[in-house]
Amino acid sequence: MHEWWRSAVIYQVYPRSYQDDNGDGVGDLSGITRRLPHIAELGVDCIWLSPIFASPQADMGYDVSDYVAVDPLFGDMGDFDALITAAHEQGLKVIVDQVLSHTSEQHEWFKQSRTSRDNDKADWYVWADPLPDGSPPTNWHSHFGGPAWEFDPQRGQYYLHNFLGSQPDLNFHNPGVIDAILETCKFWLDRGLDGFRLDTVNYYFHDQKLRSNPPAQAKPQVMATDLYGMQNNIYNKTRPENLAFLERLRALTDQYPDIMMVGEVGEMGHRSIEIMGEYTKGTARLHMAYSFAMLGPDFNAEHFRNCIEGFQRGAPDGHPYWSFSNHDVPRHVSRWAEDAVSNDAMARLTCAMLMAFEGTIGIYQGEELGQLETEMTFEELTDPPAIRFWPAVKGRDGCRTPMVWEKDAPNAGFSTGTPWLPVKPPQAAHAVDQQGPDGIFAFYKAMITWRKASPALSHGKTTFISLPEPLLAFTRSAPEETLTCMFNLSPNTQVLTIAGSAKIARAAHAELDGQTLTLLGNGFVYLSHTGDIGLVAD
Structure with a gap:
């Protein structure tokens, strides 16, 4: 059976920043649909949409308040259906970010769960009593600063959150939670979706004994928002129970033709490669795994070789998904600038590298234009950790600024209104209408075409x-x-x-x-x- 995803090139769309069609300054589904010819011309196989579900947008959609509704910010269900239809007509698959490990505190499940300790949803989230001195149940850290526990006076207990305090973690040890989550996934598969990008796929389960993590064995990684690296995170994520849930989810997707699941492994370094191998082993788990291993500052031959060979050893029958940029890290042309002759040369070199890697390839919107990281001022920020820890943390806004279409149009053609993040001249200079026959877009297009035609590069x-x-x-x-x-x-x-x-x-x-x-x-x-x-x- 042909598995389209094995040699695919997947194009990530950040919906807030792709194309605004209604003039409110935020990108929308109809705007993405209008710009599908650009994506199709590039020659990619699939679009990955960052979250479009109902959300208060505290973490830009990664805090879901309704898994089976489109957020009005992006349109409605009719707009979603139109996008799927138009994409399929142009030979493009569509997958969507599924944020299953946690919800928004505005989700009806959590609203009910926090009301008491004995309601129908009481055990749908991770609740725990304070320690005798009132401190949190474990030493686990939140990625966005502070403990991973928030005290709720209504229940008199703490709830777990690996990210914002407004993003409570679901309790996957409860079978009812798993059944409900699978139903939401089925809802989108029935509407014609071609698969899922599973956010934080190794965070679903926690240690039920609530054991504190030991200190990190290696040199600790310390960042202004993120003390995760100071612990050996063996109890708060990557628990063995994750595998059984992935097998349940795979059994669901296998009921539909040509569905693909890629899991984001929230880990850095060699451990991420090990988890990728474990999560894609055999044919009953993920189709492939997406790692942050190549999304960091390291730009040397040893690092890239270790990533790829590590996966080969750890998952000889698994499948990797490699990319250099996404919505969570600085754009790679800027990130690796100190090793570049020029921005243009770095853009071409990294494209050529990606297209030569074995596995599935990911491109983040604007990458095909040689786009650079945007320098932000504090007043322009929207990213919660950046606002909290500025200036030690620059945040993720710099890689999320709007797509640029026409250099001299208002907001480079992204919106007729005031965009949610600014469009600045250094970014507008890379607009689609400035690319030309020898531009970065033409280079990406040619390399993708060659990769598909080359037996050596495709398989x-x-x-x-x-x-x-x-x-x-x-x-x-x-x-x-x-x-x-x-x-x-x-x-x-x-x-x-x-x-x-x-x-x-x-x-x-x-x-x-x-x-x-x-x-x-x-x-x-x-x-x-x-x-x-x-x-x-x-």
Whole structure:
């Protein structure tokens, strides 16, 4: 059976910031539908929509108050159905962010749960008595600052929240919660959705004994909002019970044709790769996993190789989903700027790298334009942790500013009203109408087209080649084709000697003169060959 997602390129749309059609300054579903030709022209296979469900928007939709309703901010159910229909007509699949680990405090389930300790929903959230001194039940941290527990005077108990205090965690140890969650997922599958991106997929279950986490064994990671890294988070997430729930969810999706589930693994470093492997093992769990492993500051060959080889070892029958940017991290062209010859060169190099990776590839809106992180002032912020911890934390607003369509139009064509986040000249300069035949958009489009047409890149296996930093090199091999892919992850020229016969299939800032291969700063090359070749860095 053809599994469309295995070599797919998925395009993430942040609905608030894509296209505003009603002039209220916030993007909407009808705006996304109007801009579908842009996405289809790029050549991607699927759209991932960040949350569109009813929400008070305390965390920009990741605080759901009704799982089976479209938030009026984005439109209505008719707009959703129209988007699905139009996308399918253009050959695009659509998946939506499902935030199942927690709800908004405005959800009817939580409103009822907090009223007493013996109502029908009393055990639908994670409640616990204070310790004898009144302090929280465990030492668990919230990602958005402070303890992961909020005291509720109505019940005289604490409730668990891994994120904002207004985002209480559901109690997945209660079978009724699981049944209700599965029903909400079925609702969207019945409406024609092609799958889910499962937010914080390893946060569903907690330790029922409420044991405090031990200190981190490795060097602790400390950020202004996030003390998670100071603990070994073995009791508040990634619990073994998660796997049985994923199998229930997979059994549901398997009742529908061509459905795909990708889980966001909320973890950094090697542990994230281990969890990806565990959660995608076999055919009864997730179809694939989405990691933050490549969304951090590390930009070196060893890091990328460790991510990919770690997944190969940990999940030989699993499937990864790699991306460099999303709505939670600074845009990668800015994030890795110190290793760039120029922003343009970094945009092309990273596109070429992504398209060479084995697995499914993710692109975040604006990435195909070479978009940069927006510099925000405090007065412009909307992101709760940034507002709370400024200036130590810049927040996520800088990567969420609106999509730019026409450089000289009001708000770069995003909205006729005042946009919810500003559109600034450095971002407008990357507008779609400024791209041209040699622009970043044309480059992405060509690389996606080539990836789909290449047997080696679409389904070939990966074997790494050991070269010194800053050179990342590997071979992608399929019966029909073999390509050796090399990338210079620095602004400095690198020279290699090739043993064997090869020719350039595609390259930028690279030159092959006999047996000498020169990669200028941020240069890359795909070499086509039939026999083995050797590579030695000079």
